[in-house]
Amino acid sequence: MKGSVSCATVAKTTVSGRVDLAQAVTGVVLALFTLMHALFVGSVIISPHIMNGLAWILEITYIENIVGPIILVIMLAHFLLAVRKMPVRLGEFSVFYDHAKRMRHCDTWLWLVQAITAVIVFVLVSAHVYTIMMNLPISAEASALREQNGWTCFYLTLLICVGLHLGIGLFRVGVKYGFIKAENRSVWVKRTWLLIAFYVALGIVTIIRFHFIAV
Amino acid sequence: MGRKLQIDIMRYNPLDENSVPHMQSFFLEEYPSMTLFVALTQLRETQDPSLQFDFCCRAGICGSCGMVINGRPSLACSTQTRDLPAHITLHPLPIFKLIGDLSVDTGTWFRSVGTRLETWIHSNAEFDENAIEERMEDGLAKEIFELDRCIECGCCVAACGTARMREDFLGATSINRMARFHLDPRDNRTAEDFYEVIGNDQGVFGCMGLLACEDVCPKELPLQDQLGIMRRMLAFQSVKNIVPAFLRDKMTCGHDKCGHK
Numbered sequence: 001m002k003g004s005v006s007c008a009t010v011a012k013t014t015v016s017g018r019v020d021l022a023q024a025v026t027g028v029v030l031a032l033f034t035l036m037h038a039l040f041v042g043s044v045i046i047s048p049h050i051m052n053g054l055a056w057i058l059e060i061t062y063i064e065n066i067v068g069p070i071i072l073v074i075m076l077a078h079f080l081l082a083v084r085k086m087p088v089r090l091g092e093f094s095v096f097y098d099h100a101k102r103m104r105h106c107d108t109w110l111w112l113v114q115a116i117t118a119v120i121v122f123v124l125v126s127a128h129v130y131t132i133m134m135n136l137p138i139s140a141e142a143s144a145l146r147e148q149n150g151w152t153c154f155y156l157t158l159l160i161c162v163g164l165h166l167g168i169g170l171f172r173v174g175v176k177y178g179f180i181k182a183e184n185r186s187v188w189v190k191r192t193w194l195l196i197a198f199y200v201a202l203g204i205v206t207i208i209r210f211h212f213i214a215v
Numbered sequence: 216m217g218r219k220l221q222i223d224i225m226r227y228n229p230l231d232e233n234s235v236p237h238m239q240s241f242f243l244e245e246y247p248s249m250t251l252f253v254a255l256t257q258l259r260e261t262q263d264p265s266l267q268f269d270f271c272c273r274a275g276i277c278g279s280c281g282m283v284i285n286g287r288p289s290l291a292c293s294t295q296t297r298d299l300p301a302h303i304t305l306h307p308l309p310i311f312k313l314i315g316d317l318s319v320d321t322g323t324w325f326r327s328v329g330t331r332l333e334t335w336i337h338s339n340a341e342f343d344e345n346a347i348e349e350r351m352e353d354g355l356a357k358e359i360f361e362l363d364r365c366i367e368c369g370c371c372v373a374a375c376g377t378a379r380m381r382e383d384f385l386g387a388t389s390i391n392r393m394a395r396f397h398l399d400p401r402d403n404r405t406a407e408d409f410y411e412v413i414g415n416d417q418g419v420f421g422c423m424g425l426l427a428c429e430d431v432c433p434k435e436l437p438l439q440d441q442l443g444i445m446r447r448m449l450a451f452q453s454v455k456n457i458v459p460a461f462l463r464d465k466m467t468c469g470h471d472k473c474g475h476k
Contacts, residue, residue: 014454017410085423182439
C-alpha cells in the first residue's frame, strides 16, 4: 500500500531579523543625515556666505541632486518598516493610550510621541524635500525667502518633531540592541535630551537668522 | 494613629452573570509596616469575605500577588502602604485571564508560553543516572541563577505596551527565560534554533524598548539587558550569510554563544 508522506516542512526564514535590522539601520542613517543637515544649514548663523559656499560644493558635486531623492527613499523605507509596530487599529491605540496614562511611565509615553511625530515628520518632510528639489539650487537667500514668506510655523513644527523623533529613536535603537543597559541608562537619557535640546535650539537660531537676511 | 486609607478595588466575578465590573471603595486604618497583603487580608476578614485576591508566600517569592497598584503592576506583599498615597487603587493584572476581582490566572499563560518555546534544557547527551553531575564555573552558575530568579508574577507582561497591544507578544519574562538557556552550556540549541522560536515579531523583534518591564520587575531582573543581548544575537543570525567573513568572525567572537560574557 502506498503511503502519502509529505516532505513539506516549514521554510526557515530570516525576514524578521532583517526587517528589524533594516528599520534600525535606516533610522540611524536618517538621524545622522539630519544632524549633518542641521549643521550645514546652521552654518548660516555664522554667515550666509558659508552656507552658500557649502551649497555650491554640494551643487557642483551633484550631491544635492542625488542625496535628496535617496534620503526620501530611505525615509519611505523606514516608515514602511516601522509602521508594523504602530497602533494601526483604533483599539490598539486606545489600549496603549490608556496603558500609558495609568502607568505614568516616561518611556511608555515617549513611544506614543515617537509614533505621532513619525506621521507628522513623514508628511512634512515630503513637502519640504519636494519644495527644495523644485527650487534648486540651495541658497541662504532662497531659504530666507521661504522663512519670511510664512513657512516659519511649518519649519518650527518640523524641527521639534524631527528633534524628538530622532533623539528618542536613537535612544531606542541603543536600548533594543543592548548598547544602552541598566548600568549606563541614566547617562544616555541625559545625553538624549541634550541632543534633542541642541538640535532644536540650533534650528530655532537658524530660523531666526533667516529672518534677518535681506532678500 | 495611622492614616485612614481609601482602597478602591476593581470588583468583578466572571462566573456570576449579574456581576458588572465596578470599583468599590474600602476604608481602613493604617498601622506601621502594613503591606497591601495585610491590608487586603484585613478587608476580607472584617469587611467583605467575598473579596478575591491571591497570596501564598507573603515574601515576594511565589509571584501570585501581582496586581496593578495605582496604575503600575507590582507585588502586593512587598508593597508597603506607607510608600503609597492614602488613596490606593487596585486593579487585576491585564492580559491574564481574570478569575475574579484581583485574582488572575497567570499559570495558564506561562505554561502555554513555556510549552511553545520549550523552555527546558535541550540536550542530545545520553542520560547516565550514575554519572556525577557535570561541573560548572561558579561565575556562569551565578549568571544563570540571576536570570532564574524570575518568579513568573507577570508584572513585566502587564507593564508592556507591546503586550497590551499585541496579545501574541511573548513578553520580557519569556525572552529572559530563553536567555537563561542560551547561557547554559548543557543546552545544545544553537543561535539558529533560538531564532526559530523567538526570532520574530512575537519574540525579540517585537520588543519596542519601552523599558517598563525592567522598571516594574519586583525582582529587579536585568530584563532589558537580556532582550538586547538576545535581539543582537538573533538579528545577526538573520544576516550572517550576507555579511563579509571578517566582520562575521568579529561579531561572533568565533563561537555561537556570543553576546553573553
